[in-house]
Amino acid sequence: MSDKHLHIIAFDIPYPPNYGGVIDVWHKLRTLYQYNVKIHLHCFEYPGRERTDKLEQYCASVNYYKRQLGFKQALSTKPYIIATRKNKDLLQNLLKDNYPVLFEGLHSCYYIDNPKLKGRTKVYRESNIEHRYYYNLFTTSRHLYLKTYYLTESIKLRFFEKKIKHASAAAVVSKADQEELQYRYPDLKVKLIPSFHSHDQLDCKAGAGDYVLYHGNLEVPENENAALYLLNEVFKQYSRKFIIAGMNPTPRLKKAVETIDNAELIANPAQEKMNELIKEAHVNLLVTFQATGLKLKLLNALYRGRFALVNDLMVRGTEFRKLCHIANTPEQIKAKLNELFKTSFKTEDLKGRNALLDEHYSNHSNAEKLLDLIYS
Numbered sequence: 001m002s003d004k005h006l007h008i009i010a011f012d013i014p015y016p017p018n019y020g021g022v023i024d025v026w027h028k029l030r031t032l033y034q035y036n037v038k039i040h041l042h043c044f045e046y047p048g049r050e051r052t053d054k055l056e057q058y059c060a061s062v063n064y065y066k067r068q069l070g071f072k073q074a075l076s077t078k079p080y081i082i083a084t085r086k087n088k089d090l091l092q093n094l095l096k097d098n099y100p101v102l103f104e105g106l107h108s109c110y111y112i113d114n115p116k117l118k119g120r121t122k123v124y125r126e127s128n129i130e131h132r133y134y135y136n137l138f139t140t141s142r143h144l145y146l147k148t149y150y151l152t153e154s155i156k157l158r159f160f161e162k163k164i165k166h167a168s169a170a171a172v173v174s175k176a177d178q179e180e181l182q183y184r185y186p187d188l189k190v191k192l193i194p195s196f197h198s199h200d201q202l203d204c205k206a207g208a209g210d211y212v213l214y215h216g217n218l219e220v221p222e223n224e225n226a227a228l229y230l231l232n233e234v235f236k237q238y239s240r241k242f243i244i245a246g247m248n249p250t251p252r253l254k255k256a257v258e259t260i261d262n263a264e265l266i267a268n269p270a271q272e273k274m275n276e277l278i279k280e281a282h283v284n285l286l287v288t289f290q291a292t293g294l295k296l297k298l299l300n301a302l303y304r305g306r307f308a309l310v311n312d313l314m315v316r317g318t319e320f321r322k323l324c325h326i327a328n329t330p331e332q333i334k335a336k337l338n339e340l341f342k343t344s345f346k347t348e349d350l351k352g353r354n355a356l357l358d359e360h361y362s363n364h365s366n367a368e369k370l371l372d373l374i375y376s
Contacts, residue, residue, distance in 0.1 A: 003036050004375060005060070005099040010043040011085065011107035013064075015054045017198070018247065018271065019217045020296045021127055024173075025104055027196035028370075031363045033058040035371060042093065044085050044108075065090055079156040080149075081107045081130075091116065100374050106130045106161060113166040123374055124167040127195070129177055131157035133222075136290040140225050164188065169373050176317025191373050193366050194318075195296055199303040200363070202354050206347045209282030209306060211241040212337065215274065216286075216297050218267075219248035226287050231256050233330040235263055240337060245269050245277050278304045283340050285333070287311045298324075299361060302353060306345035309336055319360045323353050 010025050017026035029039060038060040045051065046067040055062045065087040076083035091111050094101060100121035103109045105128075112122060131154045138150035164170060164181075169189040172178045182190040214230055216223035227244050235242040244257065245266040257265040269277065278284060284301035287310065298320055301308050308324045315321040325340065327333040359365075 003038055004371070005038045005040065005097070006032070006374065007040045007042065007094055007099050007101040008104060009090070009101065009108040010041060010104045011081075013043045013045055013049040013051065013055075015052045016271075019220075020195075021105060023197060023296050024125075024127060024195040027198055027363060028367075029055070029058040031196055031367045032371075034364075035367055037371070040093075040099065042090055044087075063090070063093055074149075077156070078110070079106075079130075079153050079160050081153070081157075082110050082160060086110045094120075102374070103167070106157065106164075109160075109163060113163045120168075121374060122167045123370075124164045124170040126170055126172040126177060126181065129180060131155070131161060133290065137221050140221055140289070171370055171373060174317040179317075189373070191369065193369050193373070194361050195299070196363050196366065197296060197299050197303070197361070199300075202350055202357070203279065203304050204306060204345070204347075204350055204353075205279050206345055208341075208344045209280050211243050211281055212283045212285050213243050213245065213277055213281035213305075214285050215245045215278065215301075217248070218244070218246040218253060219250065222288065222290060224250055224253055225289065227253055228256055229289075230285065230287065230333075231260055231263060234333050236260055238262075238334055238337075240341070243277065243281070245274060275304060281305060282345075283307045283309050283337060285309045285337075286314055288314045295320075302357060307340045307343075309333065309340065319356055322356060 012022055014022040014025035017023045032039060039058060040061045041055060041059040042063045042065065044067040045064050046069060051064060067084050068086065069084055073083040074080055085107055091114065095116060098120065102123050102125055103112055104125045109124065111117060134150050134154035134157060138147050138154060141147045141150055165185050165188055167188065169191065170181060171191055171193040172181060173195050175192055178190050178192045214227055218224055218227065239262055242263045243266060247268055249265055249267050254265060257263045278301055284305040286298050286301065288295065290313065295314055298308065298310065298314060302323055309327060310324045311328045312326060315324055325336055327336040
């Protein structure tokens with residue numbers, strides 16, 4: 001394949017790839033690089049994510065822009081996650097050539113309808129139905145200030161999302177999201193291209209483990225609520241060892257774990273440690289209360305772990321249902337765990353898993369689909 005140039009606007013610095021959205025971006029960079037794509041990366045920086053020369057391994061150029069946080073942006077009619085990513089230098093850099101532009105997430109779409117970009121190939125990379133995600137945060141938050149912010153942001157996002165009709169096409173991460181966006185924007189070409197990830201092949205271990213694992217970014221309210229639900233509704237009166245692992249657990253979650261003898265919290269494990277926890281667990285137990293996007297933590301568990309036990313919402317709109325055990329109530333979860341702990345995980349169980357993951361979630365096949373969407 002001859003060289004192709006592509007602008008990618010990332011909502012964050014995509015290294016280290018240690019949470020959902022940036023995992024997709026980072027592994028997209030490294031995969032597209034293998035197809036001789038000359039990537040011109042634009043990323044927003046703010047405290048907690050440092051500049052890195054790792055990006056230059058896969059990008060022809062890297063541009064950083066300071067995210068404009070503050071009260072002024074909160075008063076904007078545009079969603080806060082978008083208003084804080086307005087930067088005139090970004091627009092000027094995009095106008096230096098006529099290369100296609102990939103907007104990573106609604107966060108990065110401030111300029112998607114800008115008249116100066118009219119006629120350009122512009123692809124919207126969806127990772128969530130954002131207004132629904134924020135509405136769910138509103139319903140689950142316990143603090144009045146946060147509830148107000150989440151509800152306001154949800155309303156703004158619902159209206160701003162209409163601007164994606166100015167895109168040439170959209171690449172979405174789940175079948176459910178594809179159906180929804182295609183229904184709402186019938187003139188937009190919407191293609192299913194699941195999230196990019198770190199796996200090129202299965203790395204699962206046969207045999208049995210002695211614990212159940214829940215993992216995720218624990219500072220995200222959705223993940224904290226799922227962990228608390230499992231603690232209080234399943235493991236409070238259930239003797240199996242339960243490990244919760246992930247980034248930045250809140251004091252509330254730490255306190256809850258301390259009250260349950262068979263529960264353990266592992267905060268901010270290194271990636272190698274997290275991989276080991278997933279691989280050695282007998283069951284990776286993952287639940288969610290909102291069916292949005294593609295759950296990368298489940299993809300990780302299927303590539304590295306033994307048995308995956310999930311609720312219906314975790315696999316809605318994906319091909320994962322065929323590879324998981326399903327339980328939707330605390331009683332069902334306990335019963336299914338009892339059943340799985342009587343079973344040793346066998347390598348022959350991986351044949352079907354490998355075939356399905358390779359068919360639907362291969363980085364290389366999805367890179368080819370994305371390139372076709374951008375350059376066809």
